[in-house]
Amino acid sequence: MSERGRTRAFLVMEVMREALAKDPKETIHLEVGQPSSPAPRKVREAASAALQGEEKLGYTEAAGVRELREKIAGHYKTSYGVEVDAGSVLVTTGSSGAFIVAFTGAFDHGDRVAMASPGYPCYRNILEALGVEVVELPVGEETNWQPTRAMLEEAMKGGKIHGLILASPSNPTGTILRSSEMQDLCSCCSTHGIRLISDEIYHGIIMEGRADSALQFKKDAVIINSFSKYYSMTGWRLGWIVCQDPQLAQSFENLLQNFFISAPTLSQLAGDPSSLLRLPLTDLLLTRLLLLFLVSSTLFAGIAAFDCIDELEQHVERYKKNREVLLNGLPKAGFHELSRPQGAFYIYAHVKHICKDSMELAKKILADCSVAVTPGLDFDLSRGGEFIRFSFAGATQDMERACEKLQRW
Numbered sequence: 001m002s003e004r005g006r007t008r009a010f011l012v013m014e015v016m017r018e019a020l021a022k023d024p025k026e027t028i029h030l031e032v033g034q035p036s037s038p039a040p041r042k043v044r045e046a047a048s049a050a051l052q053g054e055e056k057l058g059y060t061e062a063a064g065v066r067e068l069r070e071k072i073a074g075h076y077k078t079s080y081g082v083e084v085d086a087g088s089v090l091v092t093t094g095s096s097g098a099f100i101v102a103f104t105g106a107f108d109h110g111d112r113v114a115m116a117s118p119g120y121p122c123y124r125n126i127l128e129a130l131g132v133e134v135v136e137l138p139v140g141e142e143t144n145w146q147p148t149r150a151m152l153e154e155a156m157k158g159g160k161i162h163g164l165i166l167a168s169p170s171n172p173t174g175t176i177l178r179s180s181e182m183q184d185l186c187s188c189c190s191t192h193g194i195r196l197i198s199d200e201i202y203h204g205i206i207m208e209g210r211a212d213s214a215l216q217f218k219k220d221a222v223i224i225n226s227f228s229k230y231y232s233m234t235g236w237r238l239g240w241i242v243c244q245d246p247q248l249a250q251s252f253e254n255l256l257q258n259f260f261i262s263a264p265t266l267s268q269l270a271g272d273p274s275s276l277l278r279l280p281l282t283d284l285l286l287t288r289l290l291l292l293f294l295v296s297s298t299l300f301a302g303i304a305a306f307d308c309i310d311e312l313e314q315h316v317e318r319y320k321k322n323r324e325v326l327l328n329g330l331p332k333a334g335f336h337e338l339s340r341p342q343g344a345f346y347i348y349a350h351v352k353h354i355c356k357d358s359m360e361l362a363k364k365i366l367a368d369c370s371v372a373v374t375p376g377l378d379f380d381l382s383r384g385g386e387f388i389r390f391s392f393a394g395a396t397q398d399m400e401r402a403c404e405k406l407q408r409w
């Protein structure tokens with residue numbers, strides 16, 4: 001096995017595997033960050049119509065279907081008031097595929113890249129597999145679990161920092177960077193030639209305040225996003241990169257061609273209404289025309305994940321309710337020190353008074369209560385033994401049942 005192959009496990013997936021082996025009626029999944037809702041109805045209808053059509057669902061251009069890239073570019077104008085050219089958008093296999101491409105294209109073996117700790121484990125694990133040195137910025141409650149310019153400058157004393165990964169809202173704490181802090185970090189990166197990569201996967205799932213895109217402050221920031229969370233499409237494996245540095249974007253496209261050829265075609269078409277219009281209408285039989293008309297008369301009116309906002313906002317309402325259920329119920333079960341998420345769907349809980357090994361605690365909670373939670377060791381190698389993460393992406397009833405079980409325990 002190569003040195004790179006010695007990558008750490010993504011612990012939440014290990015917990016999920018154990019949880020899935022238990023009685024599904026009894027087990028409550030507060031471990032994985034996965035909406036309990038399916039993809040929006042119009043997306044599923046579009047996928048179904050694409051399957052019934054003549055589209056061969058073969059490879060697409062490596063950078064993705066043009067219309068989807070345009071739709072994504074338009075989203076930046078609508079949501080953040082920022083102009084993005086569709087040519088700067090690259091469609092990827094979830095944001096996970098985007099990380100592999102962006103980290104490989106932006107950083108060399110031996111480069112030093114900073115990220116918050118606790119932070120999303122796969123940044124660290126992928127960077128290390130690529131031979132990049134991860135510089136952890138230990139964050140805590142005093143900075144709302146987000147890194148600051150001062151921390152980045154402190155890290156620079158140990159040598160050149162080549163990159164910074166930001167996530168706002170963050171996983172595992174759900175906290176959001178204030179505009180002024182994001183701006184400060186962006187300007188620090190510009191001053192010191194640090195490549196900024198901003199993971200904006202939880203944008204849209206906001207309970208308090210607002211989340212800025214790094215693009216509002218730094219044109220050459222690399223933005224990573226995905227249809228997994230707000231759009232409730234985890235298994236569709238669809239994400240994107242925005243990169244307005246043409247040379248770097250070209251490198252990303254070359255890497256995409258070689259690593260993935262293209263992102264899943266059905267998912268792209270489902271996210272892209274106009275692709276259905278490109279079905280070979282000329283050779284359609286009358287019956288197929290009729291079928292298409294019946295199935296997709298509403299689809300042609302404009303289906304896309306971006307056109308399902310009403311449905312998606314109902315999920316955000318559910319997450320808001322879930323957050324309240326856990327913030328009220330967990331202290332009654334002995335979890336008193338909790339992060340207060342402003343976005344995403346996670347609460348990070350201090351458990352030092354119960355157990356100092358969060359993996360052991362997660363296993364015990366799963367065995368005793370059939371409630372799956374994620375050990376903090378996934379997110380923070382040094383202090384994570386004292387924390388666990390609760391995900392509230394599921395159904396409100398499950399949050400209530402989990403609180404009852406934990407309180408009894």
Ligand SMILES: Cc1ncc(COP(=O)(O)O)c(C=O)c1O
Pocket residue numbers: 033093094095096097120167170171199201225226227228234238239
């Ligand atoms: C912060 C963050 N980024 C990226 C991902 C991966 O998402 P995707 O399904 O788009 O690969 C996750 C998944 O939980 C996450 O929490």
